[in-house]
Amino acid sequence: MPSGRVLDVDRDVTSLLELTGVDKTFVTDRGPVRAVRRMSMVVGKGEVVGLVGESGSGKSTIANLVLGLEHADAGRIRFLGRDVGEWLDKEEARYRQAVQAVFQHPFQALDSRKRVGWLVAEPLVIHRRGNSKSRAERVRELMADVHLDPSLVDRYPHQLSGGQAQRVNIARALALEPSLLVCDEPVSALDVSVQAQILNLLLEINRERSMAMLFISHSLPVVRHLSDRIVVMYAGTAVEEGPGGEVSDRPTHPYTQLLVSAASVVTGDHGQPRGTMREAIPSVGCRFVPRCPVAIDRCSSEEPSLDELAEGHSSRCWVASDPALRAEVG
Amino acid sequence: MSVVELPATADTTSRTRKAGRGVVWWSAATVVVLAALVFIPGLLAPGDPYTLDIGNRFTGPQSGNLFGTDDAGRDILSRVIHGARYSIGSAVLIITVAVVVGTIYGSLAAWYGGILDRLLMRTVDVFLAFPYLVFAMAVAASLGRGLTSTIVALSLLWWPSYARMIRGQVKSILNDYHIRAATTLGARRGQILRWHVIPHTYSQLLVRLTLDIGNALVALTGLAFLGLGATPPLPEWGRMVADSKQFALTAWWYAVFPGAVIFLTVLNFVLLGEALRKRSTS
Numbered sequence: 129m130p131s132g133r134v135l136d137v138d139r140d141v142t143s144l145l146e147l148t149g150v151d152k153t154f155v156t157d158r159g160p161v162r163a164v165r166r167m168s169m170v171v172g173k174g175e176v177v178g179l180v181g182e183s184g185s186g187k188s189t190i191a192n193l194v195l196g197l198e199h200a201d202a203g204r205i206r207f208l209g210r211d212v213g214e215w216l217d218k219e220e221a222r223y224r225q226a227v228q229a230v231f232q233h234p235f236q237a238l239d240s241r242k243r244v245g246w247l248v249a250e251p252l253v254i255h256r257r258g259n260s261k262s263r264a265e266r267v268r269e270l271m272a273d274v275h276l277d278p279s280l281v282d283r284y285p286h287q288l289s290g291g292q293a294q295r296v297n298i299a300r301a302l303a304l305e306p307s308l309l310v311c312d313e314p315v316s317a318l319d320v321s322v323q324a325q326i327l328n329l330l331l332e333i334n335r336e337r338s339m340a341m342l343f344i345s346h347s348l349p350v351v352r353h354l355s356d357r358i359v360v361m362y363a364g365t366a367v368e369e370g371p372g373g374e375v376s377d378r379p380t381h382p383y384t385q386l387l388v389s390a391a392s393v394v395t396g397d398h399g400q401p402r403g404t405m406r407e408a409i410p411s412v413g414c415r416f417v418p419r420c421p422v423a424i425d426r427c428s429s430e431e432p433s434l435d436e437l438a439e440g441h442s443s444r445c446w447v448a449s450d451p452a453l454r455a456e457v458g
Numbered sequence: 459m460s461v462v463e464l465p466a467t468a469d470t471t472s473r474t475r476k477a478g479r480g481v482v483w484w485s486a487a488t489v490v491v492l493a494a495l496v497f498i499p500g501l502l503a504p505g506d507p508y509t510l511d512i513g514n515r516f517t518g519p520q521s522g523n524l525f526g527t528d529d530a531g532r533d534i535l536s537r538v539i540h541g542a543r544y545s546i547g548s549a550v551l552i553i554t555v556a557v558v559v560g561t562i563y564g565s566l567a568a569w570y571g572g573i574l575d576r577l578l579m580r581t582v583d584v585f586l587a588f589p590y591l592v593f594a595m596a597v598a599a600s601l602g603r604g605l606t607s608t609i610v611a612l613s614l615l616w617w618p619s620y621a622r623m624i625r626g627q628v629k630s631i632l633n634d635y636h637i638r639a640a641t642t643l644g645a646r647r648g649q650i651l652r653w654h655v656i657p658h659t660y661s662q663l664l665v666r667l668t669l670d671i672g673n674a675l676v677a678l679t680g681l682a683f684l685g686l687g688a689t690p691p692l693p694e695w696g697r698m699v700a701d702s703k704q705f706a707l708t709a710w711w712y713a714v715f716p717g718a719v720i721f722l723t724v725l726n727f728v729l730l731g732e733a734l735r736k737r738s739t740s
Contacts (some may be wrong), residue, residue, distance in 0.1 A: 195642050224644030236635035241657050250653075251643045300643065 144308055144340050145171040145194065150203035152189055163189040165364035166203070168434075171308065174338035176331075178355030178372065180348050180387065186364040187344045191312040194342065195229055207308070225255055228301035230330075232313035234293035238285040244296055245281030251303040270299040274329060291322035298329065302337075309333075309341045315350060327353050348387045352376040357440075360384045363415035366434060370441030380443040382420050414446070422447050482737070485730035492723060495542035505533045507540040507693045516709045526711035528701070534712065537693035538719050544694040546723065548609050549674035553667050555613040560620025561659070565651055567621070568628035579625065585618040591680065598686040605688040608681050612674060623666065627659045634658075661738040669731035672724040679720055695720050 152164040164186040171177045181187045192198040193205055196216045205212045207227065215223035231237045238247055248267045252258060258266065271278050274295040285293055294314060301309055311330065315323040331354045334341055345351045351358055351372075358375040360368040360383065368381040379385045409415050413428040420427065426446050435449045436442045447453045495502060504524075511531030519526045525534035567578040594611040601607030631637070632655065640654050675695075681687045682696025683703075690697070695716050702713035 197638060197641065221644055224642065227642075229639070229642045231635065231639060233635055237639040239636045239640070239654050242653070250640070250645070254644050254646070254649060297639070300639075304643075 143170045144173045144175075144208065145342065146204075146206045146209075147190070147194075148204045148206075150190075150193065150205060151201045152186075152193060152198060153201055163364055164193070164200075167361070167365050168203075169359050169366055169369070171340050171342050173307070174334070174340050176334050176341045176343055176354055176356045178351030178358040179342060179344045179361060180346065180351045180358060181361035182346055185361045187346075187361050188312055190361075191229070191310050191342070191344055194310055195227065196223075221255060225304040226306055227308045227310065228304060228306035229310040229312065230294070230297050230301050230314045233317050234290055234297055235285055235288075237297050238293060240285050242284075243281065244276075244283050244285070244288070247285075247296060248281075248299045248303065251300055255304060257304075266303070267299075270303055273302060273333075274299045289322075290318045291325060294318060294322075294326055295329070298326075298333070302333065305337070307340060309339055311341055311343045313345055314343075316345065316347070323350070330354060348376055348384075360387070363409050365415070365444070367416065367444045368442065369434065370438075374438070374441050380437055380441070380448040381416075381445045382422050382447070383416050384443075386419070414444075424453070479737075481729055481733040485726050485733065488726045489730065492542060492546055492726075495539050496546055497543075499540045499543060503533075503536040503539040505536040507532060507537040508691055509533075516705070516712075518709075519711055525715040526709065528698075528709075528712050529705060534698075534715055537698060538695065538716055541693035541695045541698065541716070544605060544688055544692055545675060545678060545696065545720070546671075548605060548678055548694075549671050551609055552612045552616055552674045552678075553670050556616035556620045556670070557663065557667055559613075559617040560622075561624050561656065561663075563617065564621040564624030564626075565628050565656065568625045568632065569647065569651065575625075579622070582618040582621050585615070586622070588615075590615050590677070594677070594681055595684065595686060598681065603686065603689055605692065605694060608678065608687045611686075612677055612681075616670070616674065620666075623662070624659060627662065628655055631655045631658045661734075665731050665735040665738060668727055668734060672727035672731070675720065675724050675727075 147170070148168050150164055150167045151162070153160050153162045155161075167186070167190065169177070169179075169190075179187045179190060189198060193200050194207075194212065196212055199213065207215060207223065212223070242250075245264075245267055248270055249263045252263045252266060257263070267281065268278050271281070276292060276295050276299065280288065280292065280296075285296070288296065298314075309330075314330070315326050318326060327350065330341065330343070333339055334354070341354075343351060343355060348358075352375075355372040358368075358370065358372050359366050360375065360381065362383045368375060368379065368384045375384060376388060379388050408418060410417055410428065413431055414420070414423070415431075417423045417427050424446060430446075432444050432446045432449065434442045434444045437449060443449060504522075509532060511527070513531065514523075514527055515529055515531040517523055517527045517531075523533050523535065525538060528534055528537070563578060563582075567575045593615055594608070597611035597614060598607045601610060628651075637650060637654055640650050645653070678687060678694075679696030679699065682694060683700045685700070688694030688697040690701075698716040699713055699720070702709070702716070706713050
């Protein structure tokens with residue numbers, strides 16, 4: 129692969145992206161909302177990590193923190209061992225080229241007054257790559273990479289379909305050959321028939337370019353489709369983490385089990401569990417207690433830690449981490 | 459869904475759109491004619507606007523002088539045609555200054571926010587709180603008589619309203635989703651403003667400045683009527699109406715023709731502005 133990457137990812141031996149004990153609280157009219165709470169997770173090189181959780185779980189805030197659109201109150205977010213804040217202060221251009229994003233709303237993410245060709249070339253212009261001729265060539269390549277007809281370069285976003293618009297967004301993100309692609313609900317605004325195409329395109333990109341992805345979605349089936357590892361988030365923190373197949377086939381945390389059962393209901397395949405998170409999240413003990421079918425006394429008084437139950441598979445649950453209790457609950 | 463209703467709705471919208479388009483075309487054609495008056499009056503005017511002909515003063519409209527002659531025997535039609543340059547030209551100049559200054563000022567306030575924003579916008583409030591005629595008279599009078607000082611005075615007055623409008627627009631556009639996307643691509647402040655924010659203000663700006671060219675023309679005329687503005691013998695339209703007032707009873711054409719031209723010009727810009735507004739909101 130011809131590497132146009134600005135950062136020599138291979139040089140670094142540890143993980144690509146690492147979050148440790150990240151906190152983020154938003155001050156709203158109705159008081160402070162703790163969106164992210166002591167969140168820790170890792171994305172390795174070339175790895176696809178799926179981040180699942182219902183709306184309000186804080187998963188999009190994670191994306192914004194990684195992209196530097198928000199700033200963490202506490203904890204560290206490191207990219208290649210260096211704090212994101214430091215990257216943005218000292219070498220913003222390099223960080224921007226190494227970390228790219230695909231957002232939820234394909235049309236809103238595109239400037240409606242610019243043509244497709246301009247939009248795809250924009251990252252190259254910003255980072256002064258090539259001249260206008262070589263850029264036009266590169267735009268054609270990128271369009272081909274995301275399976276878009278090159279004749280679309282003269283279209284405006286409103287003349288595209290949702291799937292085409294999201295492909296344009298992906299082409300823009302790929303233009304700089306990033307090492308990490310943050311995908312914040314990239315398919316949830318698309319028709320179901322188009323979702324699979326976009327997911328397969330992202331998977332293809334990951335395989336061909338060994339580009340790491342932080343894939344955020346509320347839908348477990350969608351995340352499972354392409355993730356090497358899955359992190360399940362509830363009320364601002366990770367409750368379960370493990371290999372993709374393990375987490376979705378043998379979920380250990382009751383919240384993940386709820387997600388899996390919600391996803392298997394034939395009609396509602398979007399993985400949104402019944403009940404909402406808004407119904408009072410307790411401030412002591414496990415945050416999931418009010419909705420938990422297997423809660424024991426200890427859950428209301430003491431918050432469990434994220435314990436490793438099997439090789440690379442951890443869960444934040446008293447019941448799950450105790451073999452005796454697990455057998456009892458079945 | 460009603461099948462019967464659909465064609466009816468489609469029909470009404472297309473009809474209003476057609477009507478709107480008619481006004482736009484008509485007004486745009488008039489703007490072209492006015493532009494011709496501004497740029498090549500010499501080719502269009504039947505005579506010279508300055509030639510005195512005392513023996514021929516106060517002649518009513520007739521074949522040689524379609525709009526009649528004034529108190530010095532000058533051909534009013536020629537003077538109206540040559541005056542377009544001063545009247546419309548001044549109005550366009552004032553609005554251009556207002557748009558450029560207002561856009562830069564408003565964007566700065568919106569982008570930086572905080573104390574700078576408050577400081578800049580309170581300054582705008584001070585400007586807007588003044589009664590404009592008093593302010594313009596004070597400035598024009600202190601700079602001395604003449605068209606230039608009136609243009610300066612009105613330009614000073616006009617930019618704050620644009621600054622306020624642009625600030626509001628920029629602030630709301632900056633919250634748009636595509637700005638986040640551009641930020642993650644690594645676009646710098648100036649690039650975001652130039653590429654992704656300012657172009658989104660154009661449609662509303664176009665509506666506003668079209669309407670305002672008419673308003674500036676009215677303001678210019680008003681000041682000229684009060685004796686501030688073009689000095690003789692410049693054939694500025696407001697000045698001509700002002701000069702005609704003492705002869706209003708004896709030579710009606712002296713006031714009526716320049717006045718009618720001002721009226722129609724302002725009306726044209728207002729109609730064009732309204733039509734553009736309708737189009738941009740539909």
